[in-house]
Amino acid sequence: MSEPTEANESVESTGGSAAERHVRVVLVDDHRMFRTGVQAEIGRTEQTGVEVVGEAADVDQAVTVITATRPEVVLLDVHLPGGGGVEVLRRCAPLMADAEQPVRFLALSVSDAAEDVIGVIRGGARGYVTKTITGTDLVDSVFRVQDGDAVFSPRLAGFVLDAFASTDAPPVDEDLDRLTQREREVLRLIARGYAYKEIAKQLFISVKTVESHVSAVLRKLQLSNRHELTRWATARRLV
Amino acid sequence: MPRWAGRVNIDGMPEAAAAPLAEPRPPRKLYRSSDGRWLGGVARGLAGHLGLPVIWVRLVFVGLFMADGLGALLYAAFWFFVPLGLGGVDAQRPPPFTTETASDGRRRLVARKPDKGQIVALLLMVAVAMVFVGSVDLGNGAKAYLLPAVLVGAGVALVWRQADNARRARWMEVGRRRRTLSLLRAAGGVVLVTAGVSGIFVLQGSAAHLGSVLQAALAVLVGITLLAGPYLVRMTQDLSEERLMRIRAQERAEVAAHVHDSVLHTLTLIQRNAENAGEVRRLARAQERDLRTWLYKPEGTGKDEADEPANLADAVRRNAAEVEDKHGVPIEVVVVGDCPLDERIAAQMQAAREAMVNAAKYGGEGGAVQVYAEVEGKTVFVSVRDRGPGFDLDSIPADRMGVRESIIGRMERNGGTARLRAVPDGGTEVELEMERAEKTS
Numbered sequence: 001m002s003e004p005t006e007a008n009e010s011v012e013s014t015g016g017s018a019a020e021r022h023v024r025v026v027l028v029d030d031h032r033m034f035r036t037g038v039q040a041e042i043g044r045t046e047q048t049g050v051e052v053v054g055e056a057a058d059v060d061q062a063v064t065v066i067t068a069t070r071p072e073v074v075l076l077d078v079h080l081p082g083g084g085g086v087e088v089l090r091r092c093a094p095l096m097a098d099a100e101q102p103v104r105f106l107a108l109s110v111s112d113a114a115e116d117v118i119g120v121i122r123g124g125a126r127g128y129v130t131k132t133i134t135g136t137d138l139v140d141s142v143f144r145v146q147d148g149d150a151v152f153s154p155r156l157a158g159f160v161l162d163a164f165a166s167t168d169a170p171p172v173d174e175d176l177d178r179l180t181q182r183e184r185e186v187l188r189l190i191a192r193g194y195a196y197k198e199i200a201k202q203l204f205i206s207v208k209t210v211e212s213h214v215s216a217v218l219r220k221l222q223l224s225n226r227h228e229l230t231r232w233a234t235a236r237r238l239v
Numbered sequence: 240m241p242r243w244a245g246r247v248n249i250d251g252m253p254e255a256a257a258a259p260l261a262e263p264r265p266p267r268k269l270y271r272s273s274d275g276r277w278l279g280g281v282a283r284g285l286a287g288h289l290g291l292p293v294i295w296v297r298l299v300f301v302g303l304f305m306a307d308g309l310g311a312l313l314y315a316a317f318w319f320f321v322p323l324g325l326g327g328v329d330a331q332r333p334p335p336f337t338t339e340t341a342s343d344g345r346r347r348l349v350a351r352k353p354d355k356g357q358i359v360a361l362l363l364m365v366a367v368a369m370v371f372v373g374s375v376d377l378g379n380g381a382k383a384y385l386l387p388a389v390l391v392g393a394g395v396a397l398v399w400r401q402a403d404n405a406r407r408a409r410w411m412e413v414g415r416r417r418r419t420l421s422l423l424r425a426a427g428g429v430v431l432v433t434a435g436v437s438g439i440f441v442l443q444g445s446a447a448h449l450g451s452v453l454q455a456a457l458a459v460l461v462g463i464t465l466l467a468g469p470y471l472v473r474m475t476q477d478l479s480e481e482r483l484m485r486i487r488a489q490e491r492a493e494v495a496a497h498v499h500d501s502v503l504h505t506l507t508l509i510q511r512n513a514e515n516a517g518e519v520r521r522l523a524r525a526q527e528r529d530l531r532t533w534l535y536k537p538e539g540t541g542k543d544e545a546d547e548p549a550n551l552a553d554a555v556r557r558n559a560a561e562v563e564d565k566h567g568v569p570i571e572v573v574v575v576g577d578c579p580l581d582e583r584i585a586a587q588m589q590a591a592r593e594a595m596v597n598a599a600k601y602g603g604e605g606g607a608v609q610v611y612a613e614v615e616g617k618t619v620f621v622s623v624r625d626r627g628p629g630f631d632l633d634s635i636p637a638d639r640m641g642v643r644e645s646i647i648g649r650m651e652r653n654g655g656t657a658r659l660r661a662v663p664d665g666g667t668e669v670e671l672e673m674e675r676a677e678k679t680s
Contacts, residue, residue, distance in 0.1 A: 112531070154609060158573035161613070165576060191573045192622050193609025198662065 029077040041135035078109035089123035127151025150218035157190035279318035387438030394431030521567040568603035576614035581676040593645040594623040594669040602627020626666040
């Protein structure tokens with residue numbers, strides 16, 4: 001059984017009202033209907049602060065548009081003709097690494113398969129949300145990613161907990177292959193549907209601290225070269 | 240006269256003949272059985288076809304073997320000409336009376352351990368051959384040819400059986416790990432046959448020419464390979480391409496069938512209930528869940544929902560799906576880890592289900608209900624959280640069965656704990672914790 005949607009992503013708008021901020025976004029998705037929908041929902045710049053500066057429907061287009069417009073955030077579909085979101089991430093790696101004005105990616109997909117989720121995160125995406133996310137939550141997530149923070153959906157948090165817990169094998173790199181007790185607690189609360197603010201309250205820490213824990217987990221997820229992680233994701237095709 | 244009667248007459252077919260068409264019976268074709276065979280599956284296939292116990296057919300073959308090796312010849316002919324049946328097409332519906340015979344149990348055992356059966360069969364054949372050679376006087380000339388003949392026979396059997404296996408592997412989509420093994424086997428067969436044929440040559444006294452004969456044979460072989468090789472390669476490629484196309488077509492048909500069956504029906508229902516937002520959401524959710532299971536779940540992992548879930552993750556998901564269907568509130572489930580269900584965990588699942596029902600009923604309007612289950616060592620933790628208005632446990636009348644009895648009472652009776660608390664930003668969270676029973680660890 002799968003119960004897919006993440007209607008309420010655990011995100012809260014980060015400091016200041018959204019309209020005061022501005023972010024340039026590129027939409028990459030092969031379904032025109034979906035692009036139109038997202039555009040209509042978040043693209044009213046004066047209200048949301050989100051400006052959609054480009055759209056793309058496949059990998060080649062995406063790379064061209066992203067290189068040309070240099071957006072701050074790319075909303076990236078996982079399944080794309082021409083190699084999928086992972087391919088876009090691979091070819092845009094230099095842009096992501098740019099110190100001046102990095103392009104950051106937020107994966108947006110209808111799939112909940114662990115392979116896909118772990119795949120794009122390890123490819124360099126700063127977060128993963130499903131397409132059923134509400135407009136407001138999506139805008140918040142975009143700003144969060146713009147700030148360089150990570151966006152974890154409950155399901156992604158569950159995946160990470162599962163992936164890091166699924167082995168008794170000794171870690172190769174103590175720093176990267178294990179979650180700290182605190183990170184585990186934070187992830188657990190995200191998986192339980194808590195927003196960052198609620199987590200902060202629950203654990204008596206600041207929202208900033210929650211964010212830094214989540215970012216640390218993201219880093220571990222991306223850099224840990226434990227074989228188990230990939231193997232786990234492949235073995236567990238659906239959750 | 241009714242029109243249909245006229246149509247039958249036009250076809251020139253008597254009505255009696257048209258009747259069997261109404262209930263088509265698959266024509267019984269002779270296959271070799273791929274299940275539980277000893278050598279080539281000929282005897283099993285024949286037995287299935289004729290409706291006789293396998294052992295009879297085998298005995299007949301052995302008996303015929305005594306008659307100047309006729310049995311072996313027949314067997315070889317059957318092996319060569321009769322196709323191998325998929326999964327023992329005929330063996331799966333064995334003649335009714337054999338299922339009662341004593342040999343049936345043993346046969347099943349053999350079917351499960353085909354290697355053992357093969358060894359037994361080979362030993363049996365060797366024994367029979369010994370008896371045959373020992374008892375029958377073939378005359379010195381013929382007896383000398385026996386060993387080379389047996390060598391050739393063994394080589395041929397080795398290669399043919401492998402061809403069967405390759406064919407079966409294609410059906411069963413077995414990986415290619417055994418490629419080296421099969422190459423070795425083929426080489427072994429060739430060596431055996433060559434040795435046998437050479438032996439016959441030597442016995443015929445033309446040993447002196449053996450070298451040149453082998454050379455000539457080699458030259459002919461190389462020539463044939465050069466001539467036919469490219470053609471053969473192309474044919475294999477065409478064949479595999481065609482197979483791929485067929486698989487694709489099959490897959491497409493399956494998708495089409497599923498889309499038609501379930502998705503189109505749901506869409507129709509949604510159109511009919513267009514003014515009822517709750518119902519539309521429920522239908523869409525149910526269909527989405529169904530489609531996801533179908534698309535992403537690997538074959539054979541609880542795809543059919545008929546059976547009771549045996550482990551925690553499935554149980555949580557099943558309960559959530561049922562509550563979701565019933566109350567029309569989306570329930571999101573995250574499960575970390577998994578464990579088999581025991582009676583304690585089953586009780587916890589029932590409590591969790593009650594909590595989900597409560598959350599859907601009283602907190603559903605605030606958004607999706609979030610369910611989280613985690614197995615950590617021996618502890619199973621489940622939390623159910625809604626974003627509704629929340630409620631105060633103390634304000635609930637003591638006589639209301641709902642929360643007190645079905646959630647807290649149930650957990651405590653089974654040695655677990657249940658905690659209800661209000662979430663700061665609205666909503667209620669139920670936390671259920673239970674130790675797994677000792678014996679299942």
